[in-house]
Amino acid sequence: MRFVPQFTDGQEFPHPLGKVVCIGRNYADHAKELDNPVPTEPLLFIKPSTSVVDLTKPLDPPFSRGDVHYEVELALLVGETLTHATLDEAERAIVGIGLAMDLTLRDVQTKLKEKGHPWEIAKAFDGACPLSSFLPLSRVPNWNALAFTLEIDGEERQHGEGSDMIFAVPTLVAEMSRHFTLEPGDVILTGTPSGVGELVRGSSLRLTLTGGLEIETSVVE
Numbered sequence: 001m002r003f004v005p006q007f008t009d010g011q012e013f014p015h016p017l018g019k020v021v022c023i024g025r026n027y028a029d030h031a032k033e034l035d036n037p038v039p040t041e042p043l044l045f046i047k048p049s050t051s052v053v054d055l056t057k058p059l060d061p062p063f064s065r066g067d068v069h070y071e072v073e074l075a076l077l078v079g080e081t082l083t084h085a086t087l088d089e090a091e092r093a094i095v096g097i098g099l100a101m102d103l104t105l106r107d108v109q110t111k112l113k114e115k116g117h118p119w120e121i122a123k124a125f126d127g128a129c130p131l132s133s134f135l136p137l138s139r140v141p142n143w144n145a146l147a148f149t150l151e152i153d154g155e156e157r158q159h160g161e162g163s164d165m166i167f168a169v170p171t172l173v174a175e176m177s178r179h180f181t182l183e184p185g186d187v188i189l190t191g192t193p194s195g196v197g198e199l200v201r202g203s204s205l206r207l208t209l210t211g212g213l214e215i216e217t218s219v220v221e
Contacts, residue, residue, distance in 0.1 A: 003052040005077055005185060007096060008133045008213065013077065015185035020047040020129055021176050022073075022102060026166050026191025042167050042175050047102075047124045052187070055101065055130040055207070060220045061199065062125060066107030068199045071192035072150040072158050072207060075100040076169065077134045078186040082177040090173035093182070096134025099148060099207050099215065100189050103128045103199070131187065132207070132215055139211040143169045150195075151206040160193035167191075 005013035024043040061068045079095030109122035140146065146162035162169065173188060199219055207215045
């Protein structure tokens with residue numbers, strides 16, 4: 001069953017889910033923890049709509065393919081068509097904000113990177129993008145004041161703040177629109193802070209976001 005974007009009050013978004021446009025290494029500390037260079041321009045990639053699942057349901061990634069790593073990220077819901085957008089146009093097009101997990105087959109990704117191959121099979125598999133419902137922007141302070149956390153089995157593993165992003169939200173969305181036309185129903189993932197690690201079977205997860213979003217979920221045994 002396809003994921004249907006909706007707001008935290010239960011109202012469904014009037015457009016189907018589209019593509020998920022992501023950025024890698026948008027937090028300097030995360031780039032450094034994986035021994036990657038800090039980028040001077042956005043490193044973009046796409047997950048298909050078929051990768052998206054409900055974050056509130058138990059996560060069931062393909063553990064048989066090697067280590068699965070968690071990466072929690074702010075997720076933005078696009079409400080207008082954007083092509084070569086200005087910063088103002090990019091900011092106005094965002095109609096909701098939520099949380100997502102950018103699940104990564106790390107062993108697979110490492111081998112692909114060593115060969116200079118694309119990452120898609122490590123990042124875009126079915127279930128690779130658990131996604132929450134979206135807070136309306138009226139519930140959200142300015143981008144720099146946003147903060148989010150991931151706890152696993154009661155221990156905080158990741159904490160991110162909008163002010164720590166290398167590329168701020170309006171800049172990032174505008175840049176994405178230069179390469180890919182963004183349409184209503186598309187989702188943007190804005191990068192993960194440091195603290196990524198292996199997802200373990202049977203773990204309990206709690207995610208929070210400024211504005212009142214709180215999610216509890218788990219990983220299948």
